[in-house]
Amino acid sequence: KQEVTQIPAALSVPEGENLVLNCSFTDSAIYNLQWFRQDPGKGLTSLLLIQSSQREQTSGRLNASLDKSSGRSTLYIAASQPGDSATYLCAGGWGKLQFGAGTQVVVTP
Amino acid sequence: GAGVSQSPSNKVTEKGKDVELRCDPISGHTALYWYRQSLGQGLEFLIYFQGNSAPDKSGLPSDRFSAERTGGSVSTLTIQRTQQEDSAVYLCASSFQGVNYGYTFGSGTRLTVV
Numbered sequence: 755k756q757e758v759t760q761i762p763a764a765l766s767v768p769e770g771e772n773l774v775l776n777c778s779f780t781d782s783a784i785y786n787l788q789w790f791r792q793d794p795g796k797g798l799t800s801l802l803l804i805q806s807s808q809r810e811q812t813s814g815r816l817n818a819s820l821d822k823s824s825g826r827s828t829l830y831i832a833a834s835q836p837g838d839s840a841t842y843l844c845a846g847g848w849g850k851l852q853f854g855a856g857t858q859v860v861v862t863p
Numbered sequence: 864g865a866g867v868s869q870s871p872s873n874k875v876t877e878k879g880k881d882v883e884l885r886c887d888p889i890s891g892h893t894a895l896y897w898y899r900q901s902l903g904q905g906l907e908f909l910i911y912f913q914g915n916s917a918p919d920k921s922g923l924p925s926d927r928f929s930a931e932r933t934g935g936s937v938s939t940l941t942i943q944r945t946q947q948e949d950s951a952v953y954l955c956a957s958s959f960q961g962v963n964y965g966y967t968f969g970s971g972t973r974l975t976v977v
Contacts, residue, residue: 800966
């Protein structure tokens with residue numbers, strides 16, 4: 755069974771610092787990987803999708819990489835802002851997505 | 864529709880009652896997924912539909928839980944004889960054909976069993 759681990763569980767940084775969020779998975783037969791953001795009491799918003807043939811995706815200040823051989827994905831958020839405060843979830847799988855527990859991020863002004 | 868729609872957004876029910884949760888996926892999305900998120904917990908997979916069939920329902924926690932999808936569109940998750948441990952946010956996601964196209968989530972239904 756695919757297991758997804760996210761480190762760290764929580765992170766607090768001052769505004770302007772870069773954020774690095776890590777995700778690891780046990781089964782390298784992952785088909786794709788998707789990063790989501792969840793605000794308190796809300797649903798999940800998709801940030802980036804790395805499809806099976808890709809290694810990286812970028813959107814604005816966000817960049818995500820996927821290394822299937824090592825079973826790792828990393829989400830970089832450049833020049834963090836207080837509005838980036840949220841829980842970030844990674845998910846990967848084959849047929850259905852398995853989710854990590856998330857990294858709770860607080861960006862202080 | 865423009866997004867995944869779930870109803871109701873909130874539901875409070877008495878222990879022992881049955882509840883129905885509805886998910887209306889994005890038009891044209893053939894894959895539909897149900898997840899559950901308990902307070903402070905991660906997302907727990909419940910069931911996956913491709914069209915009207917459910918090739919994976921391995922996450923349904925007990926036989927009190929069932930789901931159906933009709934017309935390749937709307938899905939209903941039914942919980943019979945609700946228990947307090949069923950209290951959670953139930954999230955629905957849809958995808959164009961399957962997981963390689965990524966998920967789009969609805970806003971969820973918050974279920975409270977009292």
